[in-house]
Amino acid sequence: MLELTNYLPPELLMALKTWDTNVLFITIASFFAWIIWKIVYHRLEVLVSKTRFHWDDLTLQAVKTPISTLIWCWPATISLGFVLQNHITSKLDWLSTLKLLLIIAIFIWIVLRMINNVEEYVLSQKTRDETTVQAIAKVARLFFFVIAALSVMQAFGLSLSGLLTFGGVGGLVVGLAAKDLLSNFFGGMMIYFDRPFKVGDWIRSPDRQIEGTVERIGWRMTIIRTFDKRPLYVPNSVFSNIVVENPSRMLNRRIKENIGIRYNDAAKVAIIVEEIKSMLENHVDIDSNQTLIVNFNAFGPSSLDLLVYTFTKTVNWIRYHEVKQDVLLKIMAIIHSHDADIAFPTRTLVFDAPNPEETAQTAISLAQ
Known part of the structure; x- marks a missing residue:
């Protein structure tokens, strides 16, 4: 073995001695890890298809692409560190931050895919109210987006306590500047939780010229399709100030x-x-x-x-x-x-019979 290594180029010998820091070997290892994940995924796919529960299918579908991405991106960050450390003498603390951001991104990606899968599955069953399901899914997405944003800020070294203190003051300024946007947001929350109507309902308002079928309820506006097939975009804040009639629930x-x-x-x-x-x-x-x-x-x-x-x-x-x-x-x-009939508008005119003497006198006067 020692005699064989004597015939190898010095560069290859150095690469073999530092195989754990070599980008090529890390890439090859990533490839084999990805192949193993593909095999494991297909095995798990066969197993979950035999169960009567759908949640395991939804979970497996949610983690498929993010895990594959993690298998390639995590070794890539390590390789990037090994490549750059030979050219940069300073300590690369940002690599640990990059890895933390990658973990946060993968976690949020899996959670959002899971929320989307569950939402589509529940809506396809048609056993739950569509508006309620969409509202819960949107609130869940918003919650995890906020968690992700706070985690990213903390990863960059920002103080969350100072950020929240600043947010209290800045929130007042933003609230005054964007009061219409906030009123539409809370108007949408009112529609989701009070549920005066849902997607598919026919609604109308005697206060405004609003009538049609609800197509979509968003955070800022509601889309209503009128009976002449025109889309009507109504800000959600409008519904807190008008009377809405829902004939679909009669x-x-x-x-x-x-x-x-x-x-x-x-x-x-x-x-x-x-x-x-x-x-x-x-x-x-x-x-x-x-x-x-x-x-x-x-x-x-x-x-x-x-x-x-x-x-x-x-x-x-x-x-x-x-x-x-x-x-x-x-x-x-x-x-x-019953030999009767439906009436139609009629008018009867009654004329008085003329007096013969008055008629004769009128004729004589006209002759003269």
Whole structure:
């Protein structure tokens, strides 16, 4: 072995003696570590696919890329230190800081990937409220971003106590300068926790010209898609000052109609009212547990007005109109079955019969 080394170049001999500080050997070791991680990952992937729980799948997916990155980047920082220490005589304290920053970045990366995976999985199950899930995920991301920022500041040697003291004074200045941004932020928090509406709800405001379907609830603004398919961007602070109606949460839809019968059919009004009421009580799409009114309501200018007031079981807008059409057609059939008819606006003019003597005198005066 000693005789073999005598034939090797001096540079190679030096590299073999300092193999632990050689970039080439560190890179090769990183490559083999990466191969081992790939094999271990595929083994774990097979194991977790056989379990009934999904959290292990989500966790494994979250750590896959960050661990691979760490396997390459951690030896890279060591190699960088070995390369530079031959050219820089000062102590490289910043290498330890760089390694600490790498650990913080990898940890936050894994946590954020885990939050994203859990959010997507929970939303795909459609067993939780979408707005609540998104709110919890955003708060979790914000929390870990703040933790990461504080950790990075501490890694650079900043005093957190001094930083928090400065933040108390600076926060007041920033709050006054960005009060609209903060009001929108807290308006978004109010929407998330009070939940007056959620993504997918149809909302409208009688105070503002706001009506449409909620597409997204952000920290600063809410996106509403109007019924003519235009996007409406509403700052969240607006919702703390207006009344918001949420028709998507109604339990029933109301049918309220005034139907006029001809005055000639006055004798048939009572029986028509009874049959209409009976029809509604037995209608499969009418909620008989809600208020149901069918009455002769008023003497109109040209009709006897009947009030029909009831509620459908469905809240779907299209289905509601189908039920309403069916009800109105059945009411019309009941009226016609009694040889009655629906009134339409009419006017009767009465002329007094002329006096013959006055007519003759008028004719003589016109002839003269």
